[in-house]
Amino acid sequence: MAQGNHTDLLRQFGLARNPFVDRTAEKTSLDPVSLYVHSDLHGFTPSETTYIFFGRRGSGKTTIRLSMQKAYAQHNESVRASGVSRGHFIVDLSRPGHLTACLRTFQESTGCTDDNWDASFADNWTSADMVDCMMSYAMTQLVAKVTDSKSATAQDMLPAPVLASLLSSLYSAPDSAETVRGLTVGVSAHQKLERLSALLRTLGYEGLAVFGDCFDEVVLLDPVQYPGAIKVFAREVCRNDLLNFGRMHFFFPDSRLALDLNTDKTLKEARFDRHFVRDLTWSRHQLEELAERRFLAAQLEAQRRAAAGAGHAEARKDGGAGLANADVSSVAGGKTYTFADLFQAVRVEDFSSYLSKLSTPRELMIMMTEMMGRMEAHPEGGLTAQDMEISVTKALEQAV
Ligand SMILES: Nc1ncnc2c1ncn2[C@@H]1O[C@H](COP(=O)(O)OP(=O)(O)OP(=O)(O)O)[C@@H](O)[C@H]1O
Numbered sequence: 001m002a003q004g005n006h007t008d009l010l011r012q013f014g015l016a017r018n019p020f021v022d023r024t025a026e027k028t029s030l031d032p033v034s035l036y037v038h039s040d041l042h043g044f045t046p047s048e049t050t051y052i053f054f055g056r057r058g059s060g061k062t063t064i065r066l067s068m069q070k071a072y073a074q075h076n077e078s079v080r081a082s083g084v085s086r087g088h089f090i091v092d093l094s095r096p097g098h099l100t101a102c103l104r105t106f107q108e109s110t111g112c113t114d115d116n117w118d119a120s121f122a123d124n125w126t127s128a129d130m131v132d133c134m135m136s137y138a139m140t141q142l143v144a145k146v147t148d149s150k151s152a153t154a155q156d157m158l159p160a161p162v163l164a165s166l167l168s169s170l171y172s173a174p175d176s177a178e179t180v181r182g183l184t185v186g187v188s189a190h191q192k193l194e195r196l197s198a199l200l201r202t203l204g205y206e207g208l209a210v211f212g213d214c215f216d217e218v219v220l221l222d223p224v225q226y227p228g229a230i231k232v233f234a235r236e237v238c239r240n241d242l243l244n245f246g247r248m249h250f251f252f253p254d255s256r257l258a259l260d261l262n263t264d265k266t267l268k269e270a271r272f273d274r275h276f277v278r279d280l281t282w283s284r285h286q287l288e289e290l291a292e293r294r295f296l297a298a299q300l301e302a303q304r305r306a307a308a309g310a311g312h313a314e315a316r317k318d319g320g321a322g323l324a325n326a327d328v329s330s331v332a333g334g335k336t337y338t339f340a341d342l343f344q345a346v347r348v349e350d351f352s353s354y355l356s357k358l359s360t361p362r363e364l365m366i367m368m369t370e371m372m373g374r375m376e377a378h379p380e381g382g383l384t385a386q387d388m389e390i391s392v393t394k395a396l397e398q399a400v
């Protein structure tokens with residue numbers, strides 16, 4: 001069912017589009033009505049807190065990361081506009097290719113091959129190496145900014161020679177050429193972070209904020225090819241030495257248990273009790289509310305478009321961005337259907353019990369799309385229990 005394709009079912013419920021077609025956060029832009037915000041993340045604003053999320057594929061990690069990054073972008077924009085500072089310098093470890101490049105370099109410098117990678121990584125990788133990845137990201141960005149003659153930043157930042165001397169001040173005098181070549185800035189993870197952050201403050205930033213996500217897409221952390229690597233990687237991130245620095249935002253592609261992080265040793269080193277740590281699991285009620293929000297948002301969008309009439313392209317551009325939760329019922333004064341109305345049309349006995357077989361938003365989206373397709377195919381009414389079983393099975397199979 002293509003988006004924007006007006007089928008009878010969509011028309012019947014006043015929907016501008018199928019609200020359940022998307023599968024990944026990277027390709028989706030959610031308006032405030034469609035977005036389900038977990039209660040402990042309401043009103044998120046940049047703070048010193050370190051956030052760590054654990055969640056299976058499709059559990060909504062990237063959705064949370066993107067909305068946190070948006071909050072940082074807004075903060076940065078406002079402090080820049082008022083000339084207070086440059087805002088927080090964002091190290092985005094989920095930028096495609098960055099971690100893969102870092103790990104390839106590490107692989108070369110430790111002289112190991114793809115064949116012994118799992119074991120060798122476990123023996124050699126430390127949280128300080130993790131911080132070197134943040135460091136190399138920051139340096140690459142800073143050098144690009146300073147050497148970009150067209151950018152305003154380059155002109156009012158620092159002349160290249162001054163930056164060069166600042167960068168060299170990161171290295172302490174006793175560092176041998178060898179260690180400098182090995183990108184050793186400071187010794188411990190914390191010391192490295194302190195130095196990077198001091199440099200950033202000298203350059204007019206408030207400090208450093210780090211985001212890490214999509215680790216299972218990093219070639220050398222692929223959990224199928226190297227089942228041990230992602231666990232070692234997670235273990236080295238989850239050390240208080242690093243987490244305690246603050247403004248760290250990490251999203252791991254599995255539960256703490258599956259990543260072997262529930263051991264006494266890890267718990268002692270990570271001090272999860274001092275940080276915001278969450279296993280991203282979804283109850284049936286939460287998934288139902290998520291579906292309900294999306295269902296409503298697609299109706300409101302249709303009403304806005306209708307109200308805008310010929311100016312419909314404009315209404316679309318807004319995408320509901322300015323719509324506060326309180327406005328929901330009054331938009332265009334139109335009638336809206338509840339999610340329950342949709343299931344009246346399905347006439348399956350116990351819809352809830354099917355929902356309770358799902359555990360992530362991605363599974364929900366697949367099931368809903370499949371169901372809506374089947375409703376289209378049987379306009380005369382009703383879905384059978386078998387239709388529901390098949391929709392659930394598809395969701396569970398395809399969501400991984
Ligand atoms: N809080 C939410 N509100 C509304 N929709 C959501 C929410 N969380 C996730 N979704 C939707 O569910 C789908 C999967 O979400 P997302 O891509 O964030 O999951 P993920 O955990 O990052 O998955 P992966 O492990 O594959 O990277 C997307 O289509 C997204 O729009």
Ligand SMILES: [Mg+2]
Nearest residue numbers: 025061062214
């Ligand atoms: Mg993701």
